[in-house]
Amino acid sequence: MDSSITPHLACARSRQRRIADDYAPPYPAWSARIDPAVERVVMANYGVQWRNPADALRALAHARDLHATLDATSGARHVDLARYVDEAGYDTLVVQPYWTDPSAFRRWETRDEVAALRSAETGLGHFREILTPTVDRLETLYSTEDEMEGIGRALATRSPPVQEHAYWGSARDRFPIAQTDALAPGGQLGFTVASSGHVTVGGHANIAIIRSGQDWGPTSGEERRLYLEEIEPVLRAGMDFLRDRGGECGCYVNRYMRIVDLDGTPQEKSFGWSYWRSLADMEGWSEGHPTHLAIFGTFMKTVQALNFDLKLRLWHEVYAVTPEQQYYDYRNCHAETGFLKQLPR
Numbered sequence: 001m002d003s004s005i006t007p008h009l010a011c012a013r014s015r016q017r018r019i020a021d022d023y024a025p026p027y028p029a030w031s032a033r034i035d036p037a038v039e040r041v042v043m044a045n046y047g048v049q050w051r052n053p054a055d056a057l058r059a060l061a062h063a064r065d066l067h068a069t070l071d072a073t074s075g076a077r078h079v080d081l082a083r084y085v086d087e088a089g090y091d092t093l094v095v096q097p098y099w100t101d102p103s104a105f106r107r108w109e110t111r112d113e114v115a116a117l118r119s120a121e122t123g124l125g126h127f128r129e130i131l132t133p134t135v136d137r138l139e140t141l142y143s144t145e146d147e148m149e150g151i152g153r154a155l156a157t158r159s160p161p162v163q164e165h166a167y168w169g170s171a172r173d174r175f176p177i178a179q180t181d182a183l184a185p186g187g188q189l190g191f192t193v194a195s196s197g198h199v200t201v202g203g204h205a206n207i208a209i210i211r212s213g214q215d216w217g218p219t220s221g222e223e224r225r226l227y228l229e230e231i232e233p234v235l236r237a238g239m240d241f242l243r244d245r246g247g248e249c250g251c252y253v254n255r256y257m258r259i260v261d262l263d264g265t266p267q268e269k270s271f272g273w274s275y276w277r278s279l280a281d282m283e284g285w286s287e288g289h290p291t292h293l294a295i296f297g298t299f300m301k302t303v304q305a306l307n308f309d310l311k312l313r314l315w316h317e318v319y320a321v322t323p324e325q326q327y328y329d330y331r332n333c334h335a336e337t338g339f340l341k342q343l344p345r
Helices: 053-068 102-109 112-119 151-155 170-174 221-249 279-288 290-305 338-342
Strands: 042-050 078-085 091-099 125-131 138-142 190-193 199-202 207-215 251-260 266-276 313-321 326-331
Touching: 042 053, 042 102, 053 078, 053 091, 053 112, 078 151, 091 102, 091 151, 091 251, 102 112, 138 151, 138 170, 151 313, 170 279, 170 313, 199 338, 207 279, 221 251, 221 266, 221 279, 221 290, 251 279, 251 338, 266 279, 279 290, 279 313, 326 338
Parallel strands: none
Antiparallel strands: 042 091, 042 125, 078 091, 078 251, 125 326, 138 313, 190 199, 199 326, 207 266, 207 313, 251 266
């Protein structure tokens, strides 16, 4: 059985996996493969935020204008548009493009029309959250072999079924960098506040980010009912806990987001997007917190009821980034937006 780690990124381990070499997972899963020519990826969040319902159409127009610049000449390999309501009751649309060529990203972001949109005085809140990890600092997992999401669509190639999944700690075992690095957090968040209220945030070492999604579009009948009536409410409760009280377990930011089309119509895809102090903090919540154990237990009960025959598509991507591989800025946003809630007061 193949390892989740792309072969050219494998090396002699100084840190052992949690599984024995002959471990056989109980069901299949797949990872994205990374072309040796790709050394670094870019994943970006461009958010527009509003509170007054009358501003919704203006926010959507801004997001659509930015999305329109992500054409074939931009070099972006995949783009999503998602929406969520945050802990302060503000609505937010986020344009989420991916690149496998950082130079193409830099060229796109400095284009005149993009720079104008980023600096426009709209009266709405705007933020950028940019991740530029080297490829040894990301891992992916997909529950089906028919289609990938997120960074998988940008990387384009899928592995055979992989060994490192279906056990606690498997995410760490899928990280190439974790073969030799403990990914311990180091340093502190740094804040620069301009007189205009524009805030930039510098991240510390080994902040962990997860995008964990679900696509129930292919489901029907009993499986669809079980997802919508039993799994999703428990998932939402866990996402709300991390949004409102995640700081108790090392989660800086959590958003439970819904993919939408360019008219703002919700699609049958959602995902959680979280920033954590470290991979260890994320693992601690996953392995031991009642809110995640409830999600896991409800899902496993459903899987067993359906005899492991699922059309529901699950996936995630996780990053662990250095200070130089992350950048956050917030303009005209409320004080609980993203990393602003960590700003000393």
